[in-house]
Amino acid sequence: MITVIEQMRQFPHLSIGDVAARVGLRTSAIRFYERRGLLPTPERINGRRRYNTDVVGKIHLIRLAQQAGLTIEEIRVLLHGFPADTSAAIRWNTLANRKLDEVNALLERIAAMKALLEHALECQCATLDDCASGLDSADGELTIQQQCAGSRTGRPA
Amino acid sequence: MITVIEQMRQFPHLSIGDVAARVGLRTSAIRFYERRGLLPTPERINGRRRYNTDVVGKIHLIRLAQQAGLTIEEIRVLLHGFPADTSAAIRWNTLANRKLDEVNALLERIAAMKALLEHALECQCATLDDCASGLDSADGELTIQQQCAGSRTGRPA
DNA sequence: CTACAACTTGAAGCGCAGGTTAAGTCAAGG
DNA sequence: CCTTGACTTAACCTGCGCTTCAAGTTGTAG
Numbered sequence: 149m150i151t152v153i154e155q156m157r158q159f160p161h162l163s164i165g166d167v168a169a170r171v172g173l174r175t176s177a178i179r180f181y182e183r184r185g186l187l188p189t190p191e192r193i194n195g196r197r198r199y200n201t202d203v204v205g206k207i208h209l210i211r212l213a214q215q216a217g218l219t220i221e222e223i224r225v226l227l228h229g230f231p232a233d234t235s236a237a238i239r240w241n242t243l244a245n246r247k248l249d250e251v252n253a254l255l256e257r258i259a260a261m262k263a264l265l266e267h268a269l270e271c272q273c274a275t276l277d278d279c280a281s282g283l284d285s286a287d288g289e290l291t292i293q294q295q296c297a298g299s300r301t302g303r304p305a
Numbered sequence: 306m307i308t309v310i311e312q313m314r315q316f317p318h319l320s321i322g323d324v325a326a327r328v329g330l331r332t333s334a335i336r337f338y339e340r341r342g343l344l345p346t347p348e349r350i351n352g353r354r355r356y357n358t359d360v361v362g363k364i365h366l367i368r369l370a371q372q373a374g375l376t377i378e379e380i381r382v383l384l385h386g387f388p389a390d391t392s393a394a395i396r397w398n399t400l401a402n403r404k405l406d407e408v409n410a411l412l413e414r415i416a417a418m419k420a421l422l423e424h425a426l427e428c429q430c431a432t433l434d435d436c437a438s439g440l441d442s443a444d445g446e447l448t449i450q451q452q453c454a455g456s457r458t459g460r461p462a
Numbered sequence: 463c464t465a466c467a468a469c470t471t472g473a474a475g476c477g478c479a480g481g482t483t484a485a486g487t488c489a490a491g492g
Numbered sequence: 493c494c495t496t497g498a499c500t501t502a503a504c505c506t507g508c509g510c511t512t513c514a515a516g517t518t519g520t521a522g
């Protein structure tokens with residue numbers, strides 16, 4: 149029995165539909181990954197792709213990388229953009245460090261949005277025109293001035 | 306003199322190009338805001354838009370709202386989607402609370418990405434296949450298992 | 463044999479947001 | 493006269509990750 153199971157594991161018996169079902173993707177997505185160089189072109193039988201089970205792990209790895217924010221192109225680099233003997237550790241380090249910079253920048257932007265929104269909750273202006281007046285200029289980057297915050301309830305005059 | 310200055314402030318003497326220059330946008334953006342209902346259709350002289358200076362504050366308000374993450378449509382609601390006598394405070398509260406939920410969700414997603422990336426930095430796998438194996442299933446949401454983390458340097462067999 | 467599902471290809475399309483551009487016209491000012 | 497700058501509408505752009513389409517081929521169950 150063990151040999152049979154081993155055979156199953158190695159023999160490319162999975163259709164693209166089978167693989168899609170196992171990983172919860174559409175077949176079109178799998179072909180797309182292949183076109184973009186994320187997945188190797190599998191063996192074909194009568195023109196049809198036949199996969200062995202290890203492709204399932206590969207696809208899960210792709211999805212994991214996606215969840216980490218890597219783009220398709222970045223994942224391609226991760227998988228095939230290094231000399232073949234490059235360790236996984238080095239590959240991850242390279243890509244993850246790059247991406248962490250982006251993610252941190254994103255976090256800052258979102259935090260800034262959040263700060264603006266929380267500030268907006270403090271607004272006591274009677275009308276939006278009150279908010280708008282005094283919002284002039286600010287050289288490219290707009291800042292919320294003291295107006296709109298807390299104590300004001302209308303415009304001065 | 307004072308009356309003259311006041312006249313200048315109220316009289317619609319700014320062309321769309323002037324306004325664009327003052328707020329640092331292209332004229333197309335201003336027309337676009339008008340089409341989308343963010344800005345009122347201004348008075349026309351010889352078919353041309355003439356603005357008075359208060360439009361500058363309005364546009365800055367729009368840009369501020371954008372920086373806070375509101376979409377054009379949401380800004381339209383903020384500006385004109387309430388009964389006319391609704392206070393600015395109430396308008397902001399409504400929109401900002403909605404948006405804060407989204408922003409917090411976004412923050413969580415980004416934090417999750419960051420966690421994945423930081424975990425990836427710990428990877429000691431020799432090959433990506435080592436990372437991939439054992440990554441199977443996980444019911445829709447992929448989690449990083451203990452493998453890839455710290456102690457492993459290759460696959461068991 | 464006959465359905466019918468599943469597979470093949472490349473190119474094109476979608477969805478979203480926020481503008482921008484093209485192309486043709488017109489009025490004012492130097 | 494000629495250059496600016498403005499006018500309009502509709503179409504286009506950018507980015508990313510798939511999805512869909514058309515038109516056929518292959519495998520399989522009944």
